[in-house]
Amino acid sequence: xxxxxxxxxxxxxxxxxxxxxxxxxxxxxxxxxxxxxxxxxxxxxxxxxxxxxxxxxxxxxxxxxxxxxxxxxxxxxxxxxxxxxxxxxxxxxxxxxxxxxxxxxxxxxxxxxxxxxxxxxxxxxxxxxxxxxxxxxxxxxxxxxxxxxxxxxxxxxxxxxxxxxxxxxxxxxxxxxxxxxxxxxxxxxxxxxxxxxxxxxxxxxxxxxxxxxxxxxxxxxxxxxxxxxxxxxxxxxxxxxxxxxxxxxxx
Amino acid sequence: xxxxxxxxxxxxxxxxxxxxxxxxxxxxxxxxxxxxxxxxxxxxxxxxxxxxxxxxxxxxxxxxxxxxxxxxxxxxxxxxxxxxxxxxxxxxxxxxxxxxxxxxxxxxxxxxxxxxxxxxxxxxxxxxxxxxxxxxxxxxxxxxxxxxxxxxxxxxxxxxxxxxxxxxxxxxxxxxxxxxxxxxxxxxxxxxxxxxxxxxxxxxxxxxxxxxxxxxxxxxxxxxxxxxxxxxxxxxxxxxxxxxxxxxxxx
Numbered sequence: 424x425x426x427x428x429x430x431x432x433x434x435x436x437x438x439x440x441x442x443x444x445x446x447x448x449x450x451x452x453x454x455x456x457x458x459x460x461x462x463x464x465x466x467x468x469x470x471x472x473x474x475x476x477x478x479x480x481x482x483x484x485x486x487x488x489x490x491x492x493x494x495x496x497x498x499x500x501x502x503x504x505x506x507x508x509x510x511x512x513x514x515x516x517x518x519x520x521x522x523x524x525x526x527x528x529x530x531x532x533x534x535x536x537x538x539x540x541x542x543x544x545x546x547x548x549x550x551x552x553x554x555x556x557x558x559x560x561x562x563x564x565x566x567x568x569x570x571x572x573x574x575x576x577x578x579x580x581x582x583x584x585x586x587x588x589x590x591x592x593x594x595x596x597x598x599x600x601x602x603x604x605x606x607x608x609x610x611x612x613x614x615x616x617x618x619x620x621x622x623x624x625x626x627x628x629x630x631x632x633x634x635x636x637x638x639x640x641x642x643x644x645x646x647x648x649x650x651x652x653x654x655x656x657x658x659x660x661x662x663x664x665x666x667x668x669x670x671x672x673x674x
Numbered sequence: 675x676x677x678x679x680x681x682x683x684x685x686x687x688x689x690x691x692x693x694x695x696x697x698x699x700x701x702x703x704x705x706x707x708x709x710x711x712x713x714x715x716x717x718x719x720x721x722x723x724x725x726x727x728x729x730x731x732x733x734x735x736x737x738x739x740x741x742x743x744x745x746x747x748x749x750x751x752x753x754x755x756x757x758x759x760x761x762x763x764x765x766x767x768x769x770x771x772x773x774x775x776x777x778x779x780x781x782x783x784x785x786x787x788x789x790x791x792x793x794x795x796x797x798x799x800x801x802x803x804x805x806x807x808x809x810x811x812x813x814x815x816x817x818x819x820x821x822x823x824x825x826x827x828x829x830x831x832x833x834x835x836x837x838x839x840x841x842x843x844x845x846x847x848x849x850x851x852x853x854x855x856x857x858x859x860x861x862x863x864x865x866x867x868x869x870x871x872x873x874x875x876x877x878x879x880x881x882x883x884x885x886x887x888x889x890x891x892x893x894x895x896x897x898x899x900x901x902x903x904x905x906x907x908x909x910x911x912x913x914x915x916x917x918x919x920x921x922x923x924x925x
Contacts, residue, residue, distance in 0.1 A: 654915035
């Protein structure tokens with residue numbers, strides 16, 4: 424089995440190392456990841472400058488390819504150019520901090536998995552509900568089990584799975600829930616400050632409210648102690664709105 | 675009526691100027707746009723550095739606020755901080771080059787409108803099927819008519835409308851079609867080259883295939899000479915896949 428691993432925290436992030444270690448027994452794991460932190464880059468790609476690729480070692484051995492672009496750049500470059508064969512799966516993470524609710528749309532971790540599915544490759548984005556550096560082993564072990572399950576017979580179409588885990592030891596995680604993307608959004612504010620040259624600047628801050636997002640939502644499952652698995656695609660069409668529009672005339 | 679105008683080509687782009695001129699008779703139009711080209715930034719936001727805002731004049735008069743961030747940053751900063759009152763509508767564009775099919779997910783133009791809808795404000799992304807600088811007036815006039823229609827009674831929920839026009843004079847445009855986001859994707863390749871210092875670099879290239887994307891798709895409507903209006907939301911859940919997953923066990 425061939426697996427491409429990437430993330431949005433950069434190739435040196437501990438979550439990526441934990442992921443690669445856990446997946447190594449499944450086959451060949453190739454790492455193509457950003458050369459620095461690129462979180463909140465969503466589905467951005469690099470068009471107006473070239474990409475550079477450097478080989479990176481870890482503990483004295485070759486670890487992977489560091490790319491001067493976004494997570495989506497990494498997936499494209501790996502699939503279109505760097506890898507000799509198409510990967511069977513793409514895994515993005517492990518991200519400290521959930522990517523649930525509406526906020527998932529900002530996530531580089533999630534976008535890398537979406538880009539994989541857009542290229543016809545079943546992909547996983549894996550995140551843990553923790554701001555501090557969490558214990559990655561329950562998430563890494565689940566990712567391995569999930570890929571084994573998918574390899575033995577997945578869905579008909581290549582799908583992006585957005586996987587979010589509670590920050591709990593494996594024996595306290597209650598199970599798996601298949602969920603939809605909820606509506607949870609950051610409660611945002613801009614801090615307006617003055618720099619040492621007395622010029623004004625703005626800096627985005629905010630917090631993720633703990634709110635009831637409905638029983639079947641990703642955020643609710645994680646809060647309840649379950650692993651949330653949400654299948655995503657890249658069709659943004661609001662079909663309910665489209666149905667209403669059919670009676671409109673704009674001529 | 676209060677309208678916020680933004681884009682992903684930067685505050686100096688002619689498409690934005692044409693948009694603002696066309697909408698001015700409707701009420702107060704406030705421009706908050708990136709200070710430089712930021713296309714293909716998708717839903718990226720700036721978290722790790724501050725945003726700067728500069729006032730920009732055009733033809734001797736104040737034109738708008740130039741922000742050192744992405745289109746989504748501009749919408750957030752405008753709505754949360756810069757504007758004294760919430761806008762009634764947000765318009766993003768006018769973009770030279772369509773944002774149709776799967777490719778819409780990379781577009782900063784489209785993401786600005788999605789961000790508007792996420793904040794409960796009905797928003798439009800407007801693009802023209804042209805690579806060269808097109809005649810913006812048919813798109814500008816349609817945008818004005820569409821906003822007047824929405825102001826007289828819109829959909830129940832704030833929606834992001836992805837509007838794509840053929841590059842045709844107004845009297846040759848055949849009408850309006852309400853469409854879904856098609857599956858058209860760039861056919862991509864990376865150009866591998868060597869720089870003057872003999873180091874390898876990669877640069878993303880590609881072309882948009884002219885392919886049949888189905889009768890109700892955005893790209894097909896534009897090819898057929900119609901204005902494509904696609905309602906978008908930010909729920910990426912693949913509900914068909916979710917239904918299949920309900921029979922799975924991952925414990």
